Amino acid sequence: MIELIDEKGLRRDGRRVDEIRPLKIEVGVLKNADGSSYIEFGKNKIVVAVYGPKEVHPKHLALPDRSILRCRYHMAPFSTDTRKHPQPSRREIEISKVISEALEPALILEDYPRTVINVYLEVLQADGGSRCAGITASTVALADAGIPMRDMVVACAVGKISGQVVLDLNDTEDKEGEADMPVAIMPNLNQTTLLQLDGILTPEEFEKGFEMAVNACRHIYEVQRKALIDKYFGKNEVGEE
Amino acid sequence: MTISRKYVTPGELIVEGDYKPINNVIRVDDKFYATKIGLAEIGRGGIRVIPLSGPYIPRVDDLVIGKIVDYSAFSWEVDINSCFFAYLPAQSVFGRDFSPDRESLLKKFSIGDLIYAKVVAYDRTRDPLLSISGPNLGRIPKGEIVKINSAKIPRLIGKKGSMIKTIESATHCKLIIGQNGIILIIGPHDGILLATQAIRMVESEAHLASLTKKVQNLLSESKEV
Structure with a gap:
């Protein structure tokens, strides 16, 4: 059994229990995509590309009153310790669905009937919490593509390791820990778009963990916002016109 | 009332109060949020966000430059850099009495030609319809x-x-x-x-x-x- 929290209350990577990993977001990294972003969340490295809205193929999938959102979460073969087969796995298919359902409530898809918006998430390096990082990066890429949305979506996970509720689990903590709970919220509208829980938490732990996740999401939202502002208005622009 | 401008990102609160939402703005109770990244403008008419990115959505009377990508017996299909392909009916080019037996569409435009055209009809339920009747409209010869x-x-x-x-x-x-x-x-x-x-x-x-x-x-x- 690995000791996940030492006697000083620090985790294996030196973080406190309520600390997230270093975060970096870049916007517009791919020239040919309509919108794109790159996120580094701890050791997670993910590139997201958004294409669309465009015509749906096959055509029978098109909806007459709104656009459809298609997400593809894919892990590169070199993204994990042992080679990952490039074929979409059961897990990747599920995460693709989960991400698309977490993003959909925020998007105003009714603006583009009979079209499709494709979101491609390519995980270049994975270290636990990649679905949360993926959701965070996807919203930025969608905003970059100019897709209208009610609010940005921000995600962060909480979990339980060594009997304590901790924020933002990495791969080891996820595997060795007792519970993992990814949360995605719309920070301005105060609504939750994703809530999964793998493991067991008591009601008190759940309450505490959820609050920690929401607070972390609000911090991540500021990073998202800054990334967009830097790209569109320049690094030193804050002013009015 | 003054017009103030502010940089906004999607979901950002623009203002609270009694205003009229115009463009790229949603209203939740008394709060107005931006739906796109851009410049928020609060004016006499209401609140709008001038977007800085996003796809082209056709509007009636827009003048557009498009590329012929396909044709059928009765119309050309035109790529107008939007999420919808536009249609240019042969009748609007050859005249009311156009018949596919007598005239071939290739006589006028072939695939790959660029045209300057006007959007004459478009709504959510159907693809945009183009026309080249008007001054300076039609095939683009050079440039x-x-x-x-x-x-x-x-x-x-x-x-x-x-x-x-x-x-x-x-x-x-x-x-x-x-x-x-x-x-x-x-x-x-x-x-x-x-x-x-x-x-x-x-x-x-x-x-x-x-x-x-x-x-x-x-x-x-x-x-x-």
Whole structure:
């Protein structure tokens, strides 16, 4: 059994229990995509590309009153310790669905009937919490593509390791820990778009963990916002016109 | 009432109170949130966000530059840089009595041709319909094409066409602007290069004030060289 929290209350990577990993977001990294972003969340490295809205193929999938959102979460073969087969796995298919359902409530898809918006998430390096990082990066890429949305979506996970509720689990903590709970919220509208829980938490732990996740999401939202502002208005622009 | 402008990202609170939402704004109770990244404007008419990115959505009476990508017996299919393909019916080109037996569509336009056309009909339920009846509309015989984001076209035109006039007079070129973000430049080679440079500048700095001045500087600098 690995000791996940030492006697000083620090985790294996030196973080406190309520600390997230270093975060970096870049916007517009791919020239040919309509919108794109790159996120580094701890050791997670993910590139997201958004294409669309465009015509749906096959055509029978098109909806007459709104656009459809298609997400593809894919892990590169070199993204994990042992080679990952490039074929979409059961897990990747599920995460693709989960991400698309977490993003959909925020998007105003009714603006583009009979079209499709494709979101491609390519995980270049994975270290636990990649679905949360993926959701965070996807919203930025969608905003970059100019897709209208009610609010940005921000995600962060909480979990339980060594009997304590901790924020933002990495791969080891996820595997060795007792519970993992990814949360995605719309920070301005105060609504939750994703809530999964793998493991067991008591009601008190759940309450505490959820609050920690929401607070972390609000911090991540500021990073998202800054990334967009830097790209569109320049690094030193804050002013009015 | 004053008009104030503010940089916003999607989901950002613009203002609270009793206003009318115009464009790219949603209302939740008394709060107004932006739905796109851009410049929020609170004016007499209400609140709008001038977007800085996003796809081209056709509007009736827009003048667009498109490329013929396909044709059937009765119409051409035109790529107008939007999420929908536009249709140019053969009747509107050949006249009411058009019959596919007598005339071939290839006589007029073939695949790959560029056309300057007007959107005559479009709504959520059907694809945009084009027409080439009007002055200067029809096939584009020559010139250079530059593509920019359609959200930045108003900035390129400028107030009462000031920006476009500046570029045209400095480069001795004629600029034909498609509302879908495609610009046709006709003129001498040097002028085309300079105009492209100016257009790219407008695209990258569309959010900044005093853009016309910057473009004027760019154009006069290269004249001296």
